[in-house]
């Protein structure tokens with residue numbers, strides 16, 4: 288019977304079915320972070336249980352680590368207890384930890400694929416809702432809660448109800464300076480913040496086939512912002528080339544065997560989905576959010592919507608968004624003055640993201656009064672960027688160049704904006720107060736964020752490259 | 757986990773859609789490993805910008821201070837997987853959330869902790885919301901998971917759907933890990949099968 292990528296991975300990983308009807312799905316790679324891990328270790332120890340497969344479990348320090356050069360455990364005092372508890376817990380349980388000073392430390396969703404820890408056709412879980420980022424290499428990933436994390440530590444399986452299958456068909460060639468972030472924001476705007484709830488989402492279509500792996504990860508990262516727990520792209524030759532030689536990827540004859548298997552993973556031609564969403568990307572322009580949920584999105588040359596243009600059900604939310612964001616219905620989004628720009632997070636902190644931003648700022652200066660920072664997603668990304676001279680480009684333009692971590696994505700490390708500031712951010716959530724009390728967040732791509740830092744206002748990056756569009 | 761069979765208490769209306777985890781329980785900076793979950797619950801909405809209590813917030817009103825049932829709109833709990841967004845509910849005395857729909861991870865976190873997530877379809881949700889507004893905290897409602905119905909002032913009983921599996925877990929307060937460990941032999945068998953079919957999945961070593 289023809290079957291989808293999702294069904295192939297799910298069916299292979301089915302270890303049993305519980306009396307309550309839940310499928311026990313084996314988790315091949317489990318990655319912990321310091322914000323939640325200590326709860327799990329404490330509970331297991333209290334109950335006298337052990338970590339079942341420490342060899343398939345990894346840990347990172349990412350949510351609370353400071354970004355200041357020369358940082359240590361104490362640089363962000365509110366993170367110190369978490370960092371130490373993570374370190375002690377990992378040591379007690381024999382878990383490989385990417386510690387604060389590890390040359391490969393970084394955000395879990397960046398580190399796991401770049402180290403080859405996650406692989407096509409593998410299952411993956413992280414106690415962070417953006418776990419599906421690694422769907423970009425064809426893995427089936429689940430963001431999980433703390434109790435679920437503890438369950439995986441003790442059993443290496445998740446007890447899940449099988450989701451339905453959705454395909455998001457993204458066709459057309461992307462224009463210049465338009466990328467996966469713009470595609471994802473448009474898709475969320477079209478199908479809404481709950482449009483993928485209950486579904487596992489396969490991204491397919493000609494726009495995906497042409498996307499570099501890092502961009503596929505950006506797209507899969509934002510899957511949860513439309514309510515889907517897992518989102519992925521079928522692995523192809525580009526995926527395999529990207530993974531080959533990574534430290535934890537299989538080697539030699541084992542690689543060849545894995546490769547032969549991975550080539551059987553893509554969805555069969557006549558396999559069925561429960562739902563299909565379609566987006567033509569060929570005329571897409573850079574996108575930016577104007578409100579306080581990731582579906583409140585417009586194109587860069589567009590205007591904040593008038594209430595009458597909105598579905599009546601969405602009007603109350605829009606009204607609170609206008610007030611919080613300090614925007615008026617009908618006003619253009621481009622030109623809104625910005626105080627702060629953040630380039631980073633598991634959404635947009637990989638090397639190509641930084642290259643795109645650097646190409647915009649090279650030889651320019653950020654506008655007076657703007658504070659701008661770049662935080663690489665991993666220490667490896669940081670090293671590679673420095674080898675290419677990108678750190679100099681950013682610093683010379685007036686950006687802060689930080690050590691890797693989650694930073695201003697949720698502000699858990701103390702990097703936050705001041706009340707009332709307007710911030711263009713390459714992160715994934717524009718919820719109220721997320722980047723600091725009363726901070727107004729506009730989600731956008733690295734290109735748009737970089738252009739806005741230079742212009743001092745929300746800007747159309749295409750206008751900075753005359754003749755290129 | 758505390759079992760849930762039936763609960764009688766005050767129902768508080770918070771009828772907007774898309775209430776997210778950052779609103780329910782913001783990340784509290786500098787609180788250390790042991791958070792005070794009760795304080796975290798709706799931390800910002802409970803306070804005015806100067807830090808004083810916001811008397812207009814529903815759970816601050818005297819009638820709703822002891823509410824145990826929260827009545828809300830669509831897509832409740834969108835956002836983070838942080839379980840503090842469920843623990844803070846329980847610490848604040850909320851035992852049941854009645855919504856038009858829940859975000860996936862949030863609903864799962866509710867089930868893991870014995871917080872009953874009830875989904876009502878559109879018409880029943882409209883009717884129930886109207887009754888909760890009319891009762892205005894003066895009379896309690898009863899949520900009966902055994903009979904899958906909500907009863908209280910202002911009308912007939914309202915039936916709700918929940919899968920038999922989720923209902924059983926909540927009613928028995930089943931320890932999820934214990935339940936799964938009954939299958940530990942099957943899990944070990946799976947590992948043997950995987951080691952033969954896709955051996956690269958069963959080892960994760962730095963090959964440098």
Ligand code: SF4
Pocket residue numbers: 349350394395396415416417632633634692693694696697715
């Ligand atoms: S960057 Fe943000 S979304 Fe990503 S793992 Fe860190 S806190 Fe979570």
